[in-house]
Amino acid sequence: MKSSLHRTIRTDIERNIHCGDWPPGYRIPPEYELQTQYDCSRATVNKALSYLAAAGLVERRKKAGTFVAAPRAHSAVLTIPDIAEVIRAQGKTYRFQTLSRDTRPLDMTNVDEQELAVACTVMALTGLHLRGGQPFALEERVVNLDLVPDAKDADFTAKGPGAWLLRHIPWTKGKHTISAMACDDHQAELLKLTPGDACLQLSRWTWREGKGVTFVRQIFPADYLELTAEFTPNRFG
Amino acid sequence: MKSSLHRTIRTDIERNIHCGDWPPGYRIPPEYELQTQYDCSRATVNKALSYLAAAGLVERRKKAGTFVAAPRAHSAVLTIPDIAEVIRAQGKTYRFQTLSRDTRPLDMTNVDEQELAVACTVMALTGLHLRGGQPFALEERVVNLDLVPDAKDADFTAKGPGAWLLRHIPWTKGKHTISAMACDDHQAELLKLTPGDACLQLSRWTWREGKGVTFVRQIFPADYLELTAEFTPNRFG
DNA sequence: CAGTGGTCTAGACCACGAA
DNA sequence: TCGTGGTCTAGACCACTGG
Numbered sequence: 001m002k003s004s005l006h007r008t009i010r011t012d013i014e015r016n017i018h019c020g021d022w023p024p025g026y027r028i029p030p031e032y033e034l035q036t037q038y039d040c041s042r043a044t045v046n047k048a049l050s051y052l053a054a055a056g057l058v059e060r061r062k063k064a065g066t067f068v069a070a071p072r073a074h075s076a077v078l079t080i081p082d083i084a085e086v087i088r089a090q091g092k093t094y095r096f097q098t099l100s101r102d103t104r105p106l107d108m109t110n111v112d113e114q115e116l117a118v119a120c121t122v123m124a125l126t127g128l129h130l131r132g133g134q135p136f137a138l139e140e141r142v143v144n145l146d147l148v149p150d151a152k153d154a155d156f157t158a159k160g161p162g163a164w165l166l167r168h169i170p171w172t173k174g175k176h177t178i179s180a181m182a183c184d185d186h187q188a189e190l191l192k193l194t195p196g197d198a199c200l201q202l203s204r205w206t207w208r209e210g211k212g213v214t215f216v217r218q219i220f221p222a223d224y225l226e227l228t229a230e231f232t233p234n235r236f237g
Numbered sequence: 238m239k240s241s242l243h244r245t246i247r248t249d250i251e252r253n254i255h256c257g258d259w260p261p262g263y264r265i266p267p268e269y270e271l272q273t274q275y276d277c278s279r280a281t282v283n284k285a286l287s288y289l290a291a292a293g294l295v296e297r298r299k300k301a302g303t304f305v306a307a308p309r310a311h312s313a314v315l316t317i318p319d320i321a322e323v324i325r326a327q328g329k330t331y332r333f334q335t336l337s338r339d340t341r342p343l344d345m346t347n348v349d350e351q352e353l354a355v356a357c358t359v360m361a362l363t364g365l366h367l368r369g370g371q372p373f374a375l376e377e378r379v380v381n382l383d384l385v386p387d388a389k390d391a392d393f394t395a396k397g398p399g400a401w402l403l404r405h406i407p408w409t410k411g412k413h414t415i416s417a418m419a420c421d422d423h424q425a426e427l428l429k430l431t432p433g434d435a436c437l438q439l440s441r442w443t444w445r446e447g448k449g450v451t452f453v454r455q456i457f458p459a460d461y462l463e464l465t466a467e468f469t470p471n472r473f474g
Numbered sequence: 475c476a477g478t479g480g481t482c483t484a485g486a487c488c489a490c491g492a493a
Numbered sequence: 494t495c496g497t498g499g500t501c502t503a504g505a506c507c508a509c510t511g512g
Contacts (some may be wrong), residue, residue, distance in 0.1 A: 004481060018407055029507065041483045043280075046498080063497050064489045071403050075331030076413055078466045088242055153445035166308065180437035180459035182416040198435035198459070200417035206468075209255065222435070224419035229315045229466075231411030231443075234331050241500060265479060278502045283479080299479050300510045 005040055009048035012228045017057060017068050026064040028058060042212045076229035080176065082205070083129045083137060083218075084159055086225070092132040096160040099190075103152065104144065113142055115175075115205050116212025120146040128190060129160060129218075141216040147208060162216065171206040171213055174176055178227065180201055182217065191221055198222040242277055246285035254294060254305050265295060265303040313466035317413065317441070320366045320374060320455075321397055323462070329369040333376075333397040336363045336427075340382065340389065350379055351443050352412075353449020357383040363425060366397060366455075372428045373461055378453040382446060398451065408443040408450055415439055415464065420456065427456055435459040 003011075017021040029037070034045045049066055052058045060067045087094040106122050107113050112221040113122075122142040129137040141161055143151045148169050156164055181201045200220045204211045240248075253259040266274070271282045286303055289295045297303045324331040343359050344350050350359075359379040366374040378398055380388045385406050393401055418438045425432040437457045443450045 006481080018409065020407065032497085041485085043484090043501095044482060047481090049498090060498065061492085061496080062499080063492050065497065071407065076315050076317065078313050080313065080466075170255060170308060171468075173501090174313060174469070176466040178437075178464040178466070179462070180413055180435045180457075182435040182459060196433070196435075198417045198419040198433075200415075203295060209427065220417075222419060225416070227415040229317075229415070231408075231413070237241040243500080269478085278504085279479095280482095280503090281501060283481090284500090286479085297479065298510080299508075300477055300512085302478065 005038065006044050006047040006051075008046060009034065009038055010051055013048065013052060014057065018216055022068050024068050024070045026068045028068065030065055076231040078176070078227060078229040080202075080227075081225075082160075082163055086164060087129070087131045087136060090131070094158075094160075095130045095133070096156045096158070097128045097130055098156065099128060101125050106142070106144075112203065112205075112215055112217070116142075116144065116207070116215055118144070118146075118211050120212070122146045123151055125156075125161060127156070127161070131167040136220070138187055138190055138219040139216060141214060143214045147211060147213055165214060169208065169213060171208050175205045176202065180222075181219070187219060191219070193221055200225055200227075202227075242275065243281050243284040243288075246271065246275055246282060247288055250285065250289060251294065258416045259305050261305050261307045263305045267302055271351050280297065283376065284400075286353075313468040315413070315440070315464060315466040317464075318462075319400055320396075321400060324366070324368045324373060327368070331395075331397075332367045332370070333393045333395075334367055335393065336365060343379070343381075349440065349442075349452055349454070353379075353444070353452055355381070355448050357381045357449070360388055362393075362398060364393070364398070373457070375424055375427055375456040376453060378451060381450045384448060384450055402451060406444050406445060406450060410444040412442045413439065417459075418456070421474055424456060428456070430458055437462055437464075439464075 031045045035042045053060050060066045084094040125141045128135050180199050182196045183199045185195045202218045206213050268279050268282045272279045290297045296306045321331040362378045364370050405438045416438050419433045420436045422432045442452050
C-alpha cells in the first residue's frame with residue numbers, strides 16, 4: 001500500500017475502530033504520543049486526527065483528549081434525480097407542460113412558502129412532467145423573481161424548471177422532505193390516477209445566501225419513482 | 238468575526254464562488270500567490286484549499302492549478318430516523334412487537350436478499366413498531382447470523398432490531414431506497430389500515446467489509462413519517 | 475522542463491476546559 | 494493549573510503533469 005503517512009495513521013485508527021478494538025468512548029493516544037509512535041511531526045498526526053474528527057469518527061476535546069465517537073445516527077447521501085434525465089434514461093421522450101403561470105407576491109400565509117423567509121415577488125407555476133406524452137409527475141413551484149428575474153419569461157419545455165434554475169442560479173442551501181400521500185381528485189385527474197392512489201411527494205426549498213430562491217412540490221405516482229441513498233462512513237475516498 | 242486564518246481564506250473563496258464572481262472553471266490563484274496576499278505561510282493556504290477540495294467546491298490539479306468545480310448534481314444528506322426516538326420525541330411509549338422469527342439459509346431467489354451477496358444463515362424477522370401500543374410501522378428483516386450470532390437470541394422489545402444491531406455490529410456501507418406504495422391486505426390488517434392506503438416504504442441494506450449484515454424493509458402509513466434531507470455545500474461546520 | 479500541489483518537519487504560541 | 498488540541502511558521506523535498 002503506497003500512501004502518505006497521515007493516511008496511514010488515519011487508516012490504522014479507522015481499522016482499530018471498525019474492528020471493535022477501540023469501542024465508542026475509547027481514548028485515542030494524544031498527538032504527542034502518536035508522534036513518537038510513528039516517528040513524525042505533530043502536524044502529520046494532527047492532519048490524520050482532524051480528518052477523522054471532520055468525518056465524525058472521533059470527537060476531540062481540549063485538555064481531555066480524542067475519543068472514539070458514538071455510532072452516528074443513520075445518515076446517507078441522497079441523490080435527487082433530474083426528472084428529464086430519469087425519463088430519457090428509460091428511452092422515453094421528456095417534455096414539461098406548463099399548466100398555469102402567474103406573478104404575485106409571496107403568500108406568507110402558506111406554510112411552505114413561509115420558509116423561504118423573504119418578502120418578494122414570485123412566479124407561481126404548475127405543470128406536468130411528461131414521459132412519452134403521458135403524465136409522469138405533477139409540479140407546483142414558486143420562484144423568487146427578485147433573485148431570478150429571467151425566470152419570468154423562460155421556456156421550461158425541454159428541461160423543466162428545476163434544471164433551468166440549476167443552470168441559472170447557484171444555491172447555497174437546500175432542504176428536502178419526502179413523504180407518501182394519497183392523491184386528491186384534482187391531482188388524480190392530472191396524473192390520470194384514481195383519487196386516493198399512493199404517491200410519493202418530494203418537496204424542496206432552496207436558498208441563496210439566506211434568501212429563498214424557490215420552493216417546489218413534486219408528486220409522483222408510487223410506481224414511477226424510487227429514491228436511493230448511499231451511506232459511506234468515510235466521506236472522502 | 239473571530240476566526241482562524243485558514244477559515245477566513247476558505248470563506249473568502251467560498252464567497253467568490255457563491256456570488257458568481259468565480260464561475261465554474263475559474264482558476265483560483267495558486268498557493269504561493271494567496272500566501273503573499275494573506276501574508277501567511279503556505280501551509281495555512283493549503284489547509285483552506287484542501288478543505289475546499291474535499292468539500293468538492295474546487296478541483297486541484299498539479300501543475301495546472303486549482304479550479305472552481307462544476308455545480309454538483311442535487312445530493313443531500315438524508316437522516317434516517319431511529320423509530321424509537323421519533324416516537325419518544327412525540328411523548329409516546331415505544332415498543333417492538335415480534336410477529337415471527339425463524340432461522341433459515343439466505344434465500345438467493347429473493348432479489349432483495351440477493352444483494353447481501355453472501356451465502357449465510359439468516360434470522361428472518363417480522364414485527365411491528367408500536368407507538369402507544371398502536372401500530373406505527375411494519376418491519377421485515379433478515380440478519381446474517383454468521384456475522385451477528387448474538388442476534389439469534391436478542392430481545393428487541395425496548396429498542397427495536399435496528400438500534401440493537403447498530404450497537405452490536407459496525408457497518409461500513411449502506412444503501413437505502415425510498416418509495417411510496419399501496420399496502421396489501423396483509424399489511425393493512427397489521428397496520429390497521431384499509432387495503433390500498435398509501436404508505437412510505439423504506440428499504441435498507443447494510444454491509445460490513447463487503448459482507449451483507451442485514452436487509453430490512455419498513456412500511457409506514459403515509460401520515461406517520463416524513464423524511465428530511467439537507468443540502469449544504471460545505472460538509473463541515 | 476518547471477509550475478503546482480502533496481507532504482512533511484521542528485519548532486512555536488495560545489485557548490480551552492477538566493482536574 | 495497544565496495537558497491537550499488549534500493554529501501557525503518558514504522552510505524543505507518530491508511527484509505529477511501541462512506547456
